[in-house]
Amino acid sequence: MRREQAAHIDELVRVANGQAEPSALGRDAVIQQSWRRCVSEHKLDPEVLRDPCILTQSRLREHQDAMEEFTHTARFGVETLYRQVAGLGYVLLLTDAKGVTVDFIGDPTFDNNLMRAGLYLGADWHEQHAGTCAVGTCIATGDALIVHQTDHFDATHIPLTCTAAPVFDPAGNLAAVLDISALRSPVPKESQFLALQFVRSIANKIETANLVNRFRREWIIKLAASPEFVDVEPSYVLAVDGSERILGFNNQARQLMLRESERRIGRPDRRMLVGRRLSEFFDLSIDDLPRFSHSRPASQRMVRLAASGTPLFAQSLAPPSRPGTPMAEPATPAVPEPLQALFRDDPAMRQVATRAAKLVNTQMSLLICGETGSGKEHLAKAIHAASARSGRAFVPVNCAALPETLIEGELFGYEPGAFTGAAARGKKGLVIEADGGTLFLDEIGDMPLALQTRLLRVLAEREVTPLGRSKPMPVNIRVIAATHRDLVAEVKAGRFREDLYFRLSGAVLTLPPLRERRDLGWLIERLLADRVAAGRTLRLSEEALQALLGYGWPGNIRELINALDYACAVAGEGRIERGDLPDRLSAGVDGPGAILARIPSAPVDEMEQAGRRTGREELVGALRARRWNVSAVARDLGLDRTTVHRRMRRFGILSPRQEDTAEP
Numbered sequence: 318m319r320r321e322q323a324a325h326i327d328e329l330v331r332v333a334n335g336q337a338e339p340s341a342l343g344r345d346a347v348i349q350q351s352w353r354r355c356v357s358e359h360k361l362d363p364e365v366l367r368d369p370c371i372l373t374q375s376r377l378r379e380h381q382d383a384m385e386e387f388t389h390t391a392r393f394g395v396e397t398l399y400r401q402v403a404g405l406g407y408v409l410l411l412t413d414a415k416g417v418t419v420d421f422i423g424d425p426t427f428d429n430n431l432m433r434a435g436l437y438l439g440a441d442w443h444e445q446h447a448g449t450c451a452v453g454t455c456i457a458t459g460d461a462l463i464v465h466q467t468d469h470f471d472a473t474h475i476p477l478t479c480t481a482a483p484v485f486d487p488a489g490n491l492a493a494v495l496d497i498s499a500l501r502s503p504v505p506k507e508s509q510f511l512a513l514q515f516v517r518s519i520a521n522k523i524e525t526a527n528l529v530n531r532f533r534r535e536w537i538i539k540l541a542a543s544p545e546f547v548d549v550e551p552s553y554v555l556a557v558d559g560s561e562r563i564l565g566f567n568n569q570a571r572q573l574m575l576r577e578s579e580r581r582i583g584r585p586d587r588r589m590l591v592g593r594r595l596s597e598f599f600d601l602s603i604d605d606l607p608r609f610s611h612s613r614p615a616s617q618r619m620v621r622l623a624a625s626g627t628p629l630f631a632q633s634l635a636p637p638s639r640p641g642t643p644m645a646e647p648a649t650p651a652v653p654e655p656l657q658a659l660f661r662d663d664p665a666m667r668q669v670a671t672r673a674a675k676l677v678n679t680q681m682s683l684l685i686c687g688e689t690g691s692g693k694e695h696l697a698k699a700i701h702a703a704s705a706r707s708g709r710a711f712v713p714v715n716c717a718a719l720p721e722t723l724i725e726g727e728l729f730g731y732e733p734g735a736f737t738g739a740a741a742r743g744k745k746g747l748v749i750e751a752d753g754g755t756l757f758l759d760e761i762g763d764m765p766l767a768l769q770t771r772l773l774r775v776l777a778e779r780e781v782t783p784l785g786r787s788k789p790m791p792v793n794i795r796v797i798a799a800t801h802r803d804l805v806a807e808v809k810a811g812r813f814r815e816d817l818y819f820r821l822s823g824a825v826l827t828l829p830p831l832r833e834r835r836d837l838g839w840l841i842e843r844l845l846a847d848r849v850a851a852g853r854t855l856r857l858s859e860e861a862l863q864a865l866l867g868y869g870w871p872g873n874i875r876e877l878i879n880a881l882d883y884a885c886a887v888a889g890e891g892r893i894e895r896g897d898l899p900d901r902l903s904a905g906v907d908g909p910g911a912i913l914a915r916i917p918s919a920p921v922d923e924m925e926q927a928g929r930r931t932g933r934e935e936l937v938g939a940l941r942a943r944r945w946n947v948s949a950v951a952r953d954l955g956l957d958r959t960t961v962h963r964r965m966r967r968f969g970i971l972s973p974r975q976e977d978t979a980e981p
């Protein structure tokens with residue numbers, strides 16, 4: 318233990334034992350109170366040096382999922398704040414109301430030190446584990462504050478300086494905490510005062526963005542003490558419904574209303590503010606609101622507080638007109654057309670499309686997971702088409718197909734003569750081609766580790782440095798990545814950078830495999846209609862349709878398309894019979910999925926995956942269909958006998974023909 322840590326612990330022990338006069342310590346009262354709370358309520362021992370408490374990935378994911386909509390709204394503010402302070406050595410944390418870090422931005426080159434200090438995704442900064450710290454003490458008090466160096470309770474944290482501000486939800490409950498922290502800082506606490514103003518200001522903006530976003534279909538009232546500022550930087554923001562009931566507010570408006578009601582009744586009013594009438598607090602009724610529109614000069618938009626009579630200036634935003642009213646705009650469909658076109662009555666697809674719809678116009682990176690051929694790229698294209706970026710490029714990059722030596726130049730571009738063999742005119746690079754549009758990184762799980770580091774920098778800094786160029790170029794890209802791999806397992810195995818995983822998976826969209834889709838019948842008909850040439854009528858016979866519906870589709874939509882292409886080519890006029898389907902579908906093996914394992918063309922690892930997924934019954938079905946002849950099943954599967962035997966052993970399948978269960 319270092320000398321400063323020992324001295325710090327001494328000071329804490331004296332305070333805990335009541336031996337030190339609070340005023341003598343020269344520490345802010347809020348810090349002293351927190352120290353006492355740590356000892357008396359949280360039972361923390363000042364002499365114990367604690368490691369940061371970092372959640373497992375699955376628990377972190379639960380916290381992130383619960384915060385998804387909020388994080389998405391907050392993202393722009395978070396990135397703006399980070400840009401303001403990054404050059405000063407700060408990292409940025411957004412935690413939920415429990416203190417768990419659900420979003421993080423920092424310089425990836427400092428990772429190890431940051432992680433050791435708990436400045437990382439998944440770190441739990443609640444006071445009860447971490448002691449006095451900016452996030453934990455902000456949660457405890459509800460106020461913005463600086464916890465500077467030895468203000469921290471735990472002696473491991475004393476090199477840090479942390480500044481945090483609360484973000485409240487529209488009902489006044491704590492929703493999140495925004496924090497900036499640095500591993501090193503000057504000794505005087507005053508060095509952080511400006512940081513406090515930055516964090517507070519962005520936290521207020523995030524709060525307002527969240528409120529306006531949540532109540533965008535209601536009246537929004539913005540208020541400020543100055544007419545010059547009401548339209549650009551209002552202090553107080555409220556949402557009100559058509560019957561003048563208050564629906565939500567930012568924290569400054571909440572404080573203002575609490576002060577007003579206390580003035581009116583002479584004591585603090587503990588009743589809920591949501592649901593109360595606007596006129597209780599402001600000399601204002603719903604009929605007045607149109608007068609406060611932005612189109613009038615701000616100086617003519619004065620409002621008085623009901624109890625104190627204090628003047629404020631207002632701006633009102635009317636709700637969008639409802640259908641049926643003369644100015645009605647067409648109702649925006651919840652799910653835009655390109656996403657709607659992907660599915661019919663399938664709950665899993667509906668969930669994916671609804672979630673994607675909310676994210677189309679965000680900066681958040683998306684990760685699409687799903688089996689091979691399940692439509693990951695198709696979904697990425699639909700998201701691009703539904704977004705405001707649709708007029709710009711959609712640039713797909715297959716990270717698995719590019720040779721490692723070329724991938725860097727292909728992605729980031731190079732200057733003329735950057736290396737031997739470089740094109741004379743240089744190369745723009747796919748990232749720059751995607752500027753203003755969407756970069757689709759397919760098979761991201763196959764990207765080499767060294768390139769993952771470069772990509773991480775591009776994602777964090779939104780700029781790219783082509784080979785041979787010294788100055789970076791800013792890029793405005795939306796990144797969508799896709800993989801059929803289990804990326805969390807890849808991270809655990811050390812093959813995929815954890816920080817890149819978190820950076821890419823702002824939101825994860827998981828496509829269902831085709832065999833689980835309830836709209837398979839609709840998709841078959843639609844894809845068939847797309848394939849039948851104009852003027853030709855071609856329908857599926859009942860038997861053929863049943864065979865398609867009963868099949869396991871390990872190659873998913875791509876395999877279905879191939880099967881339909883084949884059937885269209887071989888079928889006679891009018892009808893596709895079962896015999897017109899590819900052999901694996903027309904062979905007549907009973908039962909859904911029984912034929913699953915019978916695709917000679919499918920690669921072995923896909924077969925292995927398919928076998929695991931669909932399980933024992935399917936393999937038993939395939940074996941029964943071949944009267945337990947393992948060699949025949951192996952031939953059907955395009956596997957060797959050993960693999961079939963291994964799978965039988967794994968599933969505990971015992972052949973009635975005992976000799977077939979033994980290894981050859």
Ligand SMILES: Nc1ncnc2c1ncn2[C@@H]1O[C@H](COP(=O)(O)OP(=O)(O)OP(=O)(O)O)[C@@H](O)[C@H]1O
Nearest residue numbers: 659660688689690691692693694695696801874875
């Ligand atoms: N909802 C859909 N409607 C029509 N066609 C689709 C749909 N989804 C995917 N497809 C088609 O299926 C084929 C495979 O889709 P896609 O390439 O998007 O799959 P993928 O999951 O990205 O595959 P891989 O993992 O091999 O990269 C493509 O021809 C695509 O156009």
